[in-house]
Amino acid sequence: MRSIRAAAVGAVTMSLALAASACGGGSSTGGGSNDSPKTLTYWASNQGTSIEVDKKVLQPELDKFEKQTGIKVKFEVVPWSDLLNRILTATTSGQGPDVLNIGNTWSASLQATGALLPWDAKNFEKIGGKDRFVDSALGSTGVQGQDPAAVPLYSMAYALYYNKKIFADAGISKPPATWAELVADGKKIQAKGKNVLGAEGANVSENIHHVFVFAKQHGADFFTADGKPDFANDGTVAAVKQYVDLMAKDKVIPQGNAEYAQNQSVSDFAKGNTAMLLWQSASANLKNQGMSEDDYGIAPVPV
Structure with a gap:
């Protein structure tokens, strides 16, 4: 071609x-x-x-x-x-x-x-x-050592979006910086009758993105030194378990989110039903759904 x-x-x-x-x-x-x-x-x-x-x-x-x-x-x-x-x-x-x-x-x-x-x-x-x-x-536009196959146009990074009013009502003064803090804050938020963190269990690409972030936090790589794919190493397995456990063990993600498809968790957050959202460049999406920028804050993804 x-x-x-x-x-x-x-x-x-x-x-x-x-x-x-x-x-x-x-x-x-x-x-x-x-x-x-x-x-x-x-x-x-x-x-x-x-x-x-x-x-x-x-x-x-x-x-x-x-x-x-x-x-x-x-x-x-x-x-x-x-x-x-x-x-x-x-x-x-x-x-x-x-x-x-x-x-x-x-x-x-x-x-x-x-x-x-x-x-x-x-x-x-x-x-x-x-x-x-x-x-x-x-550096993400092709194989290392070759001329890029594309040039960047959109660059987006994941962040933690949080609802300021829900946090204030729960007596939380700042966004969580660690996953342990997020789980602890979640109990205070749930005590006020709100969902903690949104997810999209039926959105495969969204889940893969999160697993990548979690895996890097666990020090995992997806290729061995000789370039062979390695998706079942200990770090990646721990990352998948930690992500799933946010729903299954820690219960900060509602079980119903297991069936959520694209943008459903964003909609919940925009409506004030969920306190936190992990998303890429969500501001325009939230604005289109009627949420004011004054209603939420943005923080780094917990570690």
Whole structure:
């Protein structure tokens, strides 16, 4: 599957092309070549509370891009549940978008297909240089030692969101810094008739993210020194048990959350039904659900 270089062409003027790398067949009109396309196709990942919200956010930016470059962008917001399968189908068929968002956990495997544009020094120069990106974000865009298969656009980190009123009503003056403190605070919160911590047991990707965080706190790595995968080491097993025990043993996560799907725990928190939430960049999501920024605080994930 050939890699279209169009992504690098328009990247200077617009963040669209920073989403990831070219993967398919862009179209050009008026006798032009695919190196100078008149139309680009873009698959955007669903970052907001709904696909419609993402469309409203992206379309004005794409209109600016067209005005600046003369290049029209046909875009589609793809749910995370469908995105990887769509990309793999495009890779094998050769019929895919010119620009797409990918999750950084897919970077190395998608890079291995050869479908993504290598971001070498020449291509980075076209978008302002490699130094404009945070090293840790850039480091998750492909295999170490190879040119990145993508460039960072969205970087999000997990944090502990807590409801200020629920904390005050329970006599808690500050957010917990350790898991033991979280469990102890949970008993005070439950005494006031509120749920403690939200989770989404039916959301596989969310659970994997949490297990990664817990595993790193247990000193685990997921590959051996010779590069072989190792997902059953003691640190990872302890991490999974600790995460599950927040519901099964410590009882700070409601048992009903075992069936929760995407964004249900966010909704509970926004409605004031749950005191705490572990989430990535939740502010926009909470605002869209009617929760004021004055109603909650943000703290580091407990350790």
